[in-house]
Amino acid sequence: MEFGYTPEQKMFKKVIREFAKNEVEPIATEIDENSRFPWETVKKMAKMGLFGITVPKEYGGAGADYITYVIAIEEISKACASTGGIIAAVNSLAAWPLHQYGTHEQKMKYLLPMAKGDTLGAFGLTEPEAGSDAFNQQTTAEDKGDHYILNGNKIFISGGDVADTIIMFAKLVTKRGKRGRMCAFIVEKTSPGFSVGVKENKMGIRASGTAELVMQDCTIPKDNLLGEVGQGFEIAMNTLDGGRIGIAAQALGIAQGSLDAAVKYAKERKQFGSTISRFQSIQWMLADIYTETEAARLLTYKSAWLKQNDMPYSTEAAQAKLYASELCEKAATQAIQIHGGYGYMKDYPIERFFRDSKITQIYEGTSEIQRLVIATNLLKGI
Ligand SMILES: Cc1cc2nc3c(=O)[nH]c(=O)nc-3n(C[C@H](O)[C@H](O)[C@H](O)COP(=O)(O)OP(=O)(O)OC[C@H]3O[C@@H](n4cnc5c(N)ncnc54)[C@H](O)[C@@H]3O)c2cc1C
Numbered sequence: 039m040e041f042g043y044t045p046e047q048k049m050f051k052k053v054i055r056e057f058a059k060n061e062v063e064p065i066a067t068e069i070d071e072n073s074r075f076p077w078e079t080v081k082k083m084a085k086m087g088l089f090g091i092t093v094p095k096e097y098g099g100a101g102a103d104y105i106t107y108v109i110a111i112e113e114i115s116k117a118c119a120s121t122g123g124i125i126a127a128v129n130s131l132a133a134w135p136l137h138q139y140g141t142h143e144q145k146m147k148y149l150l151p152m153a154k155g156d157t158l159g160a161f162g163l164t165e166p167e168a169g170s171d172a173f174n175q176q177t178t179a180e181d182k183g184d185h186y187i188l189n190g191n192k193i194f195i196s197g198g199d200v201a202d203t204i205i206m207f208a209k210l211v212t213k214r215g216k217r218g219r220m221c222a223f224i225v226e227k228t229s230p231g232f233s234v235g236v237k238e239n240k241m242g243i244r245a246s247g248t249a250e251l252v253m254q255d256c257t258i259p260k261d262n263l264l265g266e267v268g269q270g271f272e273i274a275m276n277t278l279d280g281g282r283i284g285i286a287a288q289a290l291g292i293a294q295g296s297l298d299a300a301v302k303y304a305k306e307r308k309q310f311g312s313t314i315s316r317f318q319s320i321q322w323m324l325a326d327i328y329t330e331t332e333a334a335r336l337l338t339y340k341s342a343w344l345k346q347n348d349m350p351y352s353t354e355a356a357q358a359k360l361y362a363s364e365l366c367e368k369a370a371t372q373a374i375q376i377h378g379g380y381g382y383m384k385d386y387p388i389e390r391f392f393r394d395s396k397i398t399q400i401y402e403g404t405s406e407i408q409r410l411v412i413a414t415n416l417l418k419g420i
Contacts, residue, residue, distance in 0.1 A: 043105070050102070051109050057086065058117040066118035069245035070390050075200055076245055079121055083114075084155020089128050093137055097145050098153035104342035108287040112338075115291025116298070119394035120245035122291055126284035127196040127246070128152065132159025135205050135222065135277045139265040148203050148224055160201035161281075162192040162225070162251050163274050170407050172207075173271055175220055177253065179208040186223065186263070188256040191235070196401070198249035199234050202227050205277070206253075207270050220270035224262040231256035242393035279352045280345060281402045282359040286338040289362035289398040293331045296366070296373035296391045300324060303377050303386075320376055327369045334362035353415040360408035363398035370395045 043051065061079055069076050083089065091107045093099025100106075107129065115122030136149040136159075151157040168174040177190025188208050192198070206225040209217035225232055235250030265273050301324060304315035314320050337358040344351035370392040374381035381388050399405045 043109075047103075047106055047109060050106055051113065054086075054110055054113045057082075058113050062114055062121050063117035066121070066245075067384075067387065067390065069118070069120065071244075073239070073244040075247050076118075076121060076124075080124065080155070080158075083121075083125060087153075087155075088114075088125050089155040089158075090133055090149075090153020091125075091129055093133055093149065093153040097137065098150040099133070100153075104283065104346040105339060108283065108290075108338055108342045111284050111287035112291040112294065115288040116295040117291075118245070119288055119292050119391070119397075120243045122288045123243050123246045123397075124197065126281070126288055127161065128159045130281035130284040131161030131196070131277055132201075132203060132205055134280055135161075135264065135273055136203075136224075138276070139222070139269070139273055140224075143261070144224065144264070152203060157202035158197055158200050160195050160197045160204045160251075161277065162195050162198070162204045162206040164192060164194050165190065166193055170404060172274060173220065175207055175209045175217070175270075177206075177208040178211050178217060179221060179223065180211045184260050186258050186260065188223065188225070188231070188253040188258065190253055192251040192253075194238065194248055194401075195251050196246060196248055198251050199237050199247040204251065205264060205273075206251075207274055209270075210267060219268035220274075221267055222264040222270045222273040223258055224264055225253070225256065225258055229256050229258050241396065242390075243397050244393075278402050279355050282355040282408070283338065283341045283345060283351075285398050285402050286334070286341065286355070286358035286362040289359070289366040289395070290331065290334050290338055292391050292395050292398070293327065293334060293362065293366040293369040296369040296388060296395075297324070297327045297331055299386065299388050299391070300327065300373035300376040303380075307378075314376070323372045323376060327365075327372055330365045331369065334358070334365050337361050350420070353412055353420060356403070356408040356411040356415075359398070359402070360405055360412065363395075364405060366398055367392075367395040 087100035090099030091102050095101040111122050111126050152159050180187045204225045206223045210219050212218040231254050233252045235252045238248040304320050307314045341351050341354040341358045373388050
């Protein structure tokens with residue numbers, strides 16, 4: 039069993055940490071306050087190959103492994119969870135299904151520019167009536183011979199307001215006019231009948247846009263079916279299985295950022311004539327966060343390693359996301375406690391970590407849905 043990084047991963051971690059410190063952290067508070075998409079950082083991250091980390095080089099990616107992917111999300115999220123989430127969404131939710139299920143032509147047309155960071159991608163699954171119950175899609179697709187017509191609304195779509203290419207899910211209308219088999223489609227922002235609706239005003243990850251997508255007789259070419267007819271649900275679920283590793287890494291970054299902030303503050307703040315780091319109550323909180331962050335890291339890296347080695351990882355990815363997301367909320371809460379009243383103020387980044395932490399328990403499957411996946415696999419003996 040090997041717990042160390044390869045020399046390449048070690049070097050990458052150093053580079054990405056410097057980048058996060060110099061380019062991501064300095065604007066994190068401002069982009070959060072103004073709910074501003076960080077285009078300047080996105081352009082720099084594109085140049086570094088961060089939008090196609092695991093995509094093979096022939097399709098414009100960096101051709102790196104999943105551990106490297108986790109390192110990138112963790113280090114960036116430690117500085118700014120919005121920015122970490124932007125990379126996670128494009129890599130996991132758009133580039134991955136394109137690479138896994140796309141034809142060579144689809145990959146050349148859509149994956150290559152996305153992996154190079156010239157275009158952004160999004161994943162349109164959730165609808166007003168289809169959240170955890172993702173199979174209950176109301177969006178329809180009609181087969182019109184040489185094209186499809188899509189009608190429906192998607193909500194809460196990460197990067198929906200800035201995406202050029204969206205992996206969109208809909209049910210194919212049967213000859214009897216009923217909603218039939220679920221399919222995945224590639225929709226462009228320029229597709230006739232496509233528009234961006236409400237942009238959400240969120241509690242956390244405020245710099246990553248979250249938007250409604252509207253399709254009114256949205257016309258897409260027949261070639262833009264992703265995978266086979268009826269493969270949509272499988273594509274959605276497999277994409278989310280992998281996506282959960284990215285969210286676990288985002289949660290890990292928030293937890294580590296909270297711990298680092300708490301340690302720094304505890305060593306500086308003096309009460310009763312000594313630094314608060316000398317009080318056992320503070321030390322125990324730090325010890326618990328430190329230990330649980332390491333446990334979350336092991337679960338996250340293990341799921342990435344399994345995915346990298348083409349081994350089953352559905353249960354492990356759900357465990358990593360469940361544990362890391364529950365931990366990061368706890369870590370941020372306790373870090374605020376260690377900061378006392380100052381932790382409640384906007385002057386310290388810890389209140390942002392606290393607001394950002396909550397989303398990791400909700401998107402790409404709530405904690406309850408992760409438990410459902412884990413228990414189902416356990417009972418089936420998978
Ligand atoms: C900021 C943000 C970004 C998002 N980005 C995307 C995106 O890019 N693409 C996309 O498609 N979606 C996205 N989502 C949607 C997200 O995945 C859903 O919000 C999430 O899956 C939960 O669905 P819901 O909100 O409808 O809640 P519901 O499904 O209505 O759940 C409400 C509550 O009921 C619980 N519950 C539901 N079913 C069960 C069950 N069977 N057993 C036990 N408990 C259950 C849930 O755990 C939760 O506590 C995003 C959401 C947010 C907030």
